[in-house]
Amino acid sequence: xxxxRFVTQNAPWLLAGGFLAFLSGFGQTYFISIFAGEIRTEFxxxxxxxxxxxxxxxxxxxxxxxxxxxxxxxxxxxxxxxxVLIILALACVSMSLAQHSxxxxxxxxxxxxxxxxxxxxxxxxxxxxWFVATRGKALMCVGLGFSIGExxxxxxxxxxxxxxxxxxxxxxxxxxxxxxxxxxxxxLRTERTPQSMADTGVSLGMAGRHWSRPQAFKHWLFWFMxxxxxxxxxxxxxxxxxxxxxxxxxxxxxxxxxxxFPLFTAVSVISMIISGWLLDKLGTARLIPWFQLPMVIAFGxxxxxxxxxxxxxxxxxxxxxxxxxxxxxxxxxxEFYGTRSLGSIKAMAAAVMVLGSALGPGLTGxxxxxxxxxxxxxxxxxxxxxxxxxxxxxxxGRARPLLAMxx
Numbered sequence: 001x002x003x004x005r006f007v008t009q010n011a012p013w014l015l016a017g018g019f020l021a022f023l024s025g026f027g028q029t030y031f032i033s034i035f036a037g038e039i040r041t042e043f044x045x046x047x048x049x050x051x052x053x054x055x056x057x058x059x060x061x062x063x064x065x066x067x068x069x070x071x072x073x074x075x076x077x078x079x080x081x082x083x084v085l086i087i088l089a090l091a092c093v094s095m096s097l098a099q100h101s102x103x104x105x106x107x108x109x110x111x112x113x114x115x116x117x118x119x120x121x122x123x124x125x126x127x128x129x130w131f132v133a134t135r136g137k138a139l140m141c142v143g144l145g146f147s148i149g150e151x152x153x154x155x156x157x158x159x160x161x162x163x164x165x166x167x168x169x170x171x172x173x174x175x176x177x178x179x180x181x182x183x184x185x186x187x188l189r190t191e192r193t194p195q196s197m198a199d200t201g202v203s204l205g206m207a208g209r210h211w212s213r214p215q216a217f218k219h220w221l222f223w224f225m226x227x228x229x230x231x232x233x234x235x236x237x238x239x240x241x242x243x244x245x246x247x248x249x250x251x252x253x254x255x256x257x258x259x260x261f262p263l264f265t266a267v268s269v270i271s272m273i274i275s276g277w278l279l280d281k282l283g284t285a286r287l288i289p290w291f292q293l294p295m296v297i298a299f300g301x302x303x304x305x306x307x308x309x310x311x312x313x314x315x316x317x318x319x320x321x322x323x324x325x326x327x328x329x330x331x332x333x334x335e336f337y338g339t340r341s342l343g344s345i346k347a348m349a350a351a352v353m354v355l356g357s358a359l360g361p362g363l364t365g366x367x368x369x370x371x372x373x374x375x376x377x378x379x380x381x382x383x384x385x386x387x388x389x390x391x392x393x394x395x396x397g398r399a400r401p402l403l404a405m406x407x
Contacts, residue, residue: 013127013187021120021123023085028115029241030153039166053105055361058354063351069346070343072347090174091110094110128331134280140277211341224395225395231292234359243257246302263315285396288329289397292321298317299382300382
């Protein structure tokens with residue numbers, strides 16, 4: 001089935017998944033960070049104190065995500081998504097009204113858990129259940145929701161700061177979250193069958209069975225994948241978190257670096273579309289061991305390149321992995337472990353990724369304080385992605401014969 005026809009026939013469910021992915025932006029680093037200057041000024045926080053608050057709140061959200069993600073195995077997407085949006089709106093209101101810095105830990109916790117964590121999780125788990133043979137195309141459509149949010153929310157809200165204060169803009173975010181609920185219910189009046197509920201899924205995992213979360217946790221393949229789950233979240237977040245410092249080290253204006261970001265977004269969208277198409281053609285097992293190799297080149301260029309052109313090329317390669325990261329890992333859990341407990345199993349993976357996004361900025365900051373330059377760190381990151389690619393090649397290669405038992 002070609003993509004336009006597929007989208008037309010499945011528009012309500014694809015729009016719902018993409019819409020939840022878009023709304024997850026209110027809890028993503030790219031959105032919260034645009035208010036960093038105002039928050040630090042308002043609460044008299046140093047860069048280290050604000051970074052510590054952000055890391056602490058995000059880390060706690062990663063722990064809670066292990067439990068909360070399993071709710072997708074119990075509740076329908078429209079019901080759970082609505083509750084998450086209501087609490088996310090309350091978190092946005094809390095950010096608007098916060099008067100003391102200690103409150104920020106709790107606010108960041110809820111924003112990260114509900115936005116980056118749960119809304120993203122509900123979107124990818126739902127479409128992974130609803131679509132089997134066309135799972136790659138479905139995840140590609142959800143990925144567009146993430147990309148549209150990343151491309152539009154920061155610039156829109158930064159522009160709006162000329163008219164409204166930062167506290168009022170968080171109220172706007174709360175209002176958007178609440179207004180989204182009726183649309184979500186309209187799109188999901190009927191969830192896609194026959195996989196509307198977790199216990200009716202028909203997509204089996206390795207050895208021709210559905211795996212439970214404890215079984216997946218004890219299985220060796222999960223631990224082969226953990227470093228690969230940590231890497232993109234940790235180092236991509238660290239790159240964008242340290243963008244001002246990185247530009248100064250490279251001797252270029254910050255605006256020059258930012259001007260390349262649309263290139264990164266464009267490449268990630270193209271990569272997402274291609275990887276989604278290839279996923280349906282070739283399967284996850286043939287593709288996932290290699291999707292982080294462009295990160296080796298990207299961080300190698302970030303570490304050694306001195307010209308703006310080399311940095312732009314690095315962002316191109318980073319965009320290749322970023323796009324594929326939207327489709328391949330999400331399809332991996334459904335294909336290798338089945339869909340009955342997909343929410344619970346995927347929650348463990350989501351928690352690892354959230355933890356990575358917390359550790360990346362903190363780790364790079366500590367190393368900078370220890371006089372380990374950002375360029376040296378990025379060369380280390382390139383080596384790390386070589387390591388994760390080797391682990392995936394070994395682990396997935398060993399597990400692949402078990403998929404042949406799915407009959």
